[in-house]
Amino acid sequence: MDKLEVVGKPIKRIDGIDKVTGAAKYATDITLDNMLYAKLLRSPHAHAKVTHIDTAAAENLPGVKAVATILEVPKVLQYWYFLRTGKKEKQIYLRDNIVRFVGDPVLAVAAKDEETVSKALSLITVTYEKLPDLQDPVVALEEESIKIHSKGNVAMKAEKEFGDIQEGFNRADVIIENTYHTSKQKHASLEPIGSCVAHYQPDKRLTVFSSTQLPHWSRHYLAGALEMPLNKVRVIKPYTGGAFGGRCGLIHGLEVMCSWLSRKALRPVRLSFSREEDFIATESRHPMIIKMKTGATKEGIITANDVKIIADVGGYGTHYIGVIADCLSTGGALYKIPNYRFYGTAVYTNKSLCGALRGYGNPQMNFAQESQVDIIAEKLGVDPLKIRLKNYRPKGDMDPVLREKIQSNGLPECLEKGAAEADWDAKRCQLPGITVIKRGIGLSIMLHGTGAAGALPDPASATIMINADGSVNLLTAAADEGQGNRTVLAQVASEVLGIDIEKITVSDTDTAVTPLDCGTHGSRQAYSGGLAVKAAATEARNKMLFFAAKSLGVKQQKLGIKKGRIYELSDPENNILIHELMRQNQIGDMSLCEQVIGSFSGIASAMPGYYGAIFAEVEVNTETGEVRVTKLTSAFDVGRALNPDLVEGQITGGGAMGIGFALTEGLIVKDGHILNGNLTDYRLLRACDVPEIVPIIVESNEPTGPFGAKGIGEGAMVNVASAIANAICHASGVRLTDLCMTPENILQKLEEKTA
Amino acid sequence: MSERGYKMSIALKFEGYHRPANVDQAVKILTKYGNNAQVIAGGTDILPRRPGGNNAGNGKHLVDIVHMGLDYIREEKNGIYIAAAATINSIGAFPLFSQTPYLALSEALACHSTRTIRNRATIGGNLCNASPCADLALPLLVLGARLIVAGPEGNRQIPIQDFYVGTNLCALDSNEMLLEICIPFCEEKTGTSFLKLGRQQTVIDMALVNVATFLTMEGQCCVTVRIALGSVGPVPFRAKKAESMLTGKRPDKKTIQLAAEAAAEASAPLDDIRATAAYRKKMAVILVRQALENSVRRYQA
């Protein structure tokens, strides 16, 4: 293809005007005629059996239209890993009388207004038989008398080894072993998680407005839970205020409950969680205990890595299989460590459930592994940058987990450009300073997969319809959570079709209209969605060329398209405007009356890794223990930046989220209660807290990607915490192994060091 | 005076909203509704409260005092008078406060919340809310401020160290309101300082520990020393024992350190989700020491 016109340009977001003018409607803004309001009653206990529910008084209250309880409404578990087989599909649904964490939904009431709902909830009595609860995953792992789920407390155990771990350690000159703990981070997206409007109509059709990342899979689970055929369930995803994985599937207690109420009342129902409900009762990042033993030769070649992970799943399992698998696939493939052993255990506890959160296990794993690599570098006196260059797995190697050949890897360029911008060589040699404020710099690298082709059912589809005036409707279910992928898909279509982006309208996400897409996860939409749009647009382009060839009297292969005009390559004067051709096709030629439509549905050919290097600069106050990140330099290989502004947005936002993960965030749970479940106490970084973040885009041109693109969304936060931990160590000489890293921790380590 | 039933989009609900034109009217309304009334100034403490949070049930009748001309700052013979409803930003812009003796005050004003909140938040609200971590309490404690309070029987004065009765509890009766704050003039060379520690990587935060110091000297020795600590006890307080350890002494490194330790010893911080008591206590030592060092340096400059 000749020079790109639209792809690679910082095109303005197509949803920008709607958002800044407030015209954009989010799920909780949607109001339907006759709509009822619903609210959940949540468990005050961490673990209990519901022995009796008395709803009579509530149901007699005027204005109350429906009550639904967990005794009838199934909970939806273990997202999408069990989509594949009919037999396992049954295991997705759990209907029982046990509540498994404080805030676990017990029932819901729908009534004519919110006051009536509150009144009704106060009239309901639930009798609980308290059960002993388990908060500590290590205890839960051993405990046999208390079972959180009927099969026990161990959700899964995974084991994988390649090479020979013992041999790897035999060859090592230095072996280190450490245990890392990571926190229960929350998405804290601008729009609280948990908003939907469900409308079940008498003709047995259900329409659900939900800000889900996975509209089609949500429809799949919903249809299963309500035992309805897929075509009767319609999921519409309105504008969404951020997701970060928190909407990766159905929300616990939301869509199914709301639909159930609507089916009972035969009226639309809106159920919206408050910010506090989002904090205490929707998914969070899996806290992990990671024990890692790493060996290397004195030249700094890593020979073995032995990993043992215990992941705290919380009361219900949703994404743990994928999260554990991602720890292995990212950790095992980043470096060419020949001998690798991995044990992953996912354990239930009586805490709020854990699921997908930007990075999907990788930030935890990366924190441990990148700390280990730095410790080894320090022990051997090797530059941390050089040890990475020595060990990273380059283009051309096989990915040992995915068993795919690595077709692009821009890590060396990320390291080189990042080091130059951060002035790594000079700063790394600088002494930390003689005042109580010590300065340091640290780095870390990461690999994250783009999409999940091969690992999961991971379809993407698109349909392009060209109108009589040369404008285009692009139908896609590639849910845009705010990152801007609808804009990027419009760019891809515009590029292929040779039609101005202003003339392209991207559909809303609506399962009744937009073809199958597994949804937005795994940094996949620019890649998988982009490939689908590119294929659909190519089909439409070829059809246009076919018609143009006839009209211009030249062979199809001799034609080009530019700015809405199809022309003969060797004689541009011989041309036709697309809109003239399309009008002729659709309206003018009554024997034809054909719209040019291009479609694609299928799966990407690969799951390419994208890479990044982050350089963190910090100040450590050795008196107060405070850490201040003063600058992040984040260089990421995204294959090709289809829209550099949006890529930089992801890198910067990921940096901010990563600093939070490193220094300030994490839910604090005491005796099963979350103590900081609000935005005052849960310390997110605000704009004024975010240091300078310099995004650097590296383009390695992934051959399987649309115009060479891979992903960026998740990776941008993955290795921030490890870079900061490494910088803290450089500044102060202390190594922190627990997230988030608190001043008290640092002081304690400093004291231990001087003692 | 307008009176209307108001329903705000924020969770707070109240029965009456009053806008008295002057102090007399305000006191009358307060007297009429007693415990059922509450003064509102900038509202930055009152409005974010949620039902079930502290003081939430209090606001049945809100008495808005921001339109009564209570926003002046003026120098009189015996001191500077700041009206209770003067905003944090307007006080910060008062030229005298950028002079050395008042640096503790201007430093506290600058650390208070954000620029936009400081446009609404008032000094009176900060004091009367009686939060143990209120930033302005500390410079006012070391500057020896007096509070002038209006009530049905006229005005009375309360020295600031007697103003705090308990957490979120001040010495005002339900029919009284704070009118103005008087800061006595300081001798020209007085060295003061305010320091605040919040959570890391957080530019704007309620304090984990905040302190203010005040110091005058004669020759090499301290004459008047005042040390105030916040966020490490039920109320902001003066550390008198620590003060006396410096009075008449040379403020050398060791004496300052011992005084700082004594000041922290007088604190009784709590463990909470933001920090442990032990950490707060440790930090109190460091902050008092640094603030004293600043004060000495400023005095000697």
Ligand SMILES: Cc1cc2nc3c(=O)[nH]c(=O)nc-3n(C[C@H](O)[C@H](O)[C@H](O)COP(=O)(O)OP(=O)(O)OC[C@H]3O[C@@H](n4cnc5c(N)ncnc54)[C@H](O)[C@@H]3O)c2cc1C
């Ligand atoms: C985001 C945010 C950040 C903040 N950061 C800080 C900070 O860094 N440091 C800090 O100290 N505070 C901080 N605050 C708290 C608050 O802004 C201050 O305490 C502020 O000065 C209160 O003033 P106000 O006029 O808004 O008080 P209001 O909310 O109007 O009133 C507070 C209390 O004082 C009473 N009151 C007010 N005026 C009078 C009067 N004249 N007589 C009698 N009673 C009266 C009210 O009845 C109420 O009980 C912050 C608040 C927010 C929302």
